[in-house]
Amino acid sequence: MxxxxxxxxxxxxxxxxxxxxxxxxxxxxxxxxxxxxxxxxxxxxxxxxxxxxxxxxxxxxxxxxxxxxxxxxxxxxxxxxxxxxxxxxxxxxxxxxxxxxxxxxxxxxxxxxxxxxxxxxxxxxxxxxxxxxxxxxxxxxxxxxxxxxxxxxxxxxxxxxxxxxxxxxxPTVRDLDGLAMSSRNAYLSPEEREKSLAISRALFAAQQEFANGVRQANRLLTTVQKTMLEKHLLIDYVAAVDAKTLKHTDTITGPTVIAVATRVGKTRLIDNVVLEP
Known part of the structure; x- marks a missing residue:
């Protein structure tokens, strides 16, 4: 090399x-x-x-x-x-x-x-x-x-x-606990890392609701926010956007990204899941 x-x-x-x-x-x-x-x-x-x-x-x-x-x-x-x-x-x-x-x-x-x-x-x-x-x-x-x-x-x-x-x-690669791999994960203390697991849990919960037939974006985003706030994460944004235009969507009829950004201590982390009807 x-x-x-x-x-x-x-x-x-x-x-x-x-x-x-x-x-x-x-x-x-x-x-x-x-x-x-x-x-x-x-x-x-x-x-x-x-x-x-x-x-x-x-x-x-x-x-x-x-x-x-x-x-x-x-x-x-x-x-x-x-x-x-x-x-x-x-x-x-x-x-x-x-x-x-x-x-x-x-x-x-x-x-x-x-x-x-x-x-x-x-x-x-x-x-x-x-x-x-x-x-x-x-x-x-x-x-x-x-x-x-x-x-x-x-x-x-x-x-x-x-x-x-x-x-x-x-594809996004995750640790066994679900946290998306990121170079910034090295900044997290053990307590902060434990809190940060709420990010993937929140996205997976929305993914499951979508699999169960929910197509209203606001319902999915409410699930994500609720799960993250339970761990007192500081949310920059939680959004449902069209996978191509990145414009906000109300009803999921095509490929859609649920995207989040949050602060855990001094560390800013992002994650997402892509939903495909």
Whole structure:
């Protein structure tokens, strides 16, 4: 496995390879990320992973400086999971001084849910992913369904900008207790982790009600809120949105995402389930 830190190195390596799948990450890799690597390997003979904590997607009061960066551990996991090369650039490689800032935005998708609570977040996500697509030139790119809004925005960006890249969703990976895997879970104390289990319990309860025939979104959202509030979680939002447009829905007649964001202590966690009639 090669570890590359410059754009020139990546382009030279890419020229030697055939069909390639890319898994973009911010590092602190866990089993969820590695499931995306496994998924990628089934879609292409060569797999690349990018590890870059992207400063442009963090707000002023967010956790950029304390975001975990266990790079040696991350590289070992990539090595043992058959990755061909890792792109681990310094910030100045991705954002050199003197280069005019370029913004990619899809406002109909990026100003709701996470975008409403984290203004500018998805501009940063689209900026770095568009750069990675141009640098790595993958045939396939894999994103996790846990960050559903991000996945949908990247799909739409690739379509709008004519990236000839297949965007695929890797299923959310959960610990045995149901908590969706996230690099930010490392911030949780044992007591906070116990409280956070109410997130998946709430979503699974709504999923069960849907399976039992409930189609009114407000009934499902009430179930989610009630379950989370029982553990005194601070809710940023609980929403039912169309899986493609991300617009709020009242009655579930097509693929719909129940999405939540909550704060457990100082840690902000997101999760979702997709309901398909």
């Amino acid at each position: 090669k570890v590359l830190t410059t754009i020139a190195e990546v382009r030279a390596e890419r020229a030697k390879l055939g069909r390639l799948a890319l898994v973009p990450t911010m590092g602190a890799l866990h089993a969820g990320h590695l499931s995306l690597v496994d998924f990628a390997r089934r879609r292409a003979p060569h797999v690349a992973v990018s590890i870059f904590v992207n400063p442009t997607q963090f707000g002023h009061n967010e956790d950029f400086n304390r975001y975990p960066r266990p790079i040696e551990d991350d590289l070992a996991k990539c090595q043992s999971n058959g990755v061909d090369f890792v792109f681990n650039p310094p910030v100045e490689q991705m954002y050199p001084s003197g280069v005019v800032d370029c913004v990619v935005d899809l406002p109909s998708l990026s100003t709701v849910l996470e975008g409403k609570h984290r203004p500018g977040h998805f501009k940063g996500v689209c900026q770095v992913v568009a750069k990675l697509f141009n640098i790595v030139r993958p045939d396939v790119a894999i994103f996790g369904q846990k960050d559903y809004q991000q996945l949908r925005i990247i799909e739409a960006m690739a379509e709008a900008l004519d990236f000839n890249i297949e965007i695929l969703a890797g």
